[in-house]
Amino acid sequence: MQIGFEAKRVFYNKTGLGNYSRDLIRIVSDCFPENKYFLYNPKKSKETLFVPNETNVFEKNPRTAFYKKYYNLWRQRGVVADLEKDQIRIFHGLSGELPSGLQSKGIKSIVTIHDLIFIRYPHLYSFFDRKIHYLKFKKATRNADLILAISEQTKLDTIQFLGVDPSKIKVIYQGCNAVFKTYFSDESKKEVAEKYQLPEKFVLNVGTIEERKNALTIVKAIKNLDVSLVLIGKETKYTAQIHNYIKINNLENRVHFLKNVSAEELAIIYQLASVFVYPSIFEGFGIPIIEALFSKTPVITNKNGVFPEAGGPSSLYIEPFDVDDLEQKINQVLTDATLSKNMREKGFEFAQKFNDELIAQQIISCYKELSK
Known part of the structure; x- marks a missing residue:
């Protein structure tokens, strides 16, 4: 043909x-x-x-x-x-x-x-x-x-x-791109972590930083937790709301904005992340969820719309603006090693349908x- x-x-x-x-x-x-x-x-x-x-x-x-x-x-x-x-x-x-x-x-x-x-x-x-x-x-x-x-x-x-x-x-x-299905060595991970000054423990979000993606809810959810947040994506006018909240709540050292990250570096950052959080209001599919699952990273996302299709039965789900529930679920993944391990293994297994x-x-x- x-x-x-x-x-x-x-x-x-x-x-x-x-x-x-x-x-x-x-x-x-x-x-x-x-x-x-x-x-x-x-x-x-x-x-x-x-x-x-x-x-x-x-x-x-x-x-x-x-x-x-x-x-x-x-x-x-x-x-x-x-x-x-x-x-x-x-x-x-x-x-x-x-x-x-x-x-x-x-x-x-x-x-x-x-x-x-x-x-x-x-x-x-x-x-x-x-x-x-x-x-x-x-x-x-x-x-x-x-x-x-x-x-x-x-x-x-x-x-x-x-x-x-x-x-x-x-x-x-x-x-998703084959790079997210690649295993990277500890040396490669160390190089990327040092290049971007990544904290040892962090929540990850990937995607354009715009109103629909709802990253501000993640910033609010980590305020009282012992964890940092890494946001990777193009900034828009909406980002000003996030910067304002960060400043008011003295979170400058705990929220990191990354740009111009290569595909390989992004794949490594997924693998370094403690949990991937994606509280987007609405998507046609939500490809970053699949990238996270193939990276064996636990996923927390919106309970409505398409997200359960992409996240599968082992991911955790929230109402997208429920800050308290998101805070609780992030804390669960960070503190419950058995839960985290199960989410990584079962999520990767579910991802094979993609x-x-x-x-x-x-x-x-x-x-x-x-x-x-």
């Missing part, structure tokens, strides 16, 4: 959508090398986030001067002519988008829907962004031959908010079904 992908975020996005796109390309091309995978990128990136192997994975850019200049127009419509030339019969929109004109050319299409947070929590988005997202997702789900939802929660939201027929949706979970081979098989099965 020759499969095309809407690949802008493969080359440009460093966070969730980009990670999903890169991991999907990686696992299907590794597990099913007999196929050819064409990544349609509207504009060459100056920063290297992904390198096609040029054996069975190829980057494709606009061919004409017109579309090189008007690359967004190429992405929305002009790319279809290139798909025809490349004899693409299946096209996968990896982040809720599909170009116009696929059906008229006989090209089957799949679109991945990650979340509909902009509908559930409209106050977190501008009016313009909400309208653009809605129109884009509505069009893609209407025209796609198959919709992939990254969780049962996202499937339910797609049915409820976009009016999609449930029979058109298939749930295939995300995996292994590359299983996910790749499910995705390729979708492509084969459409190619019939």
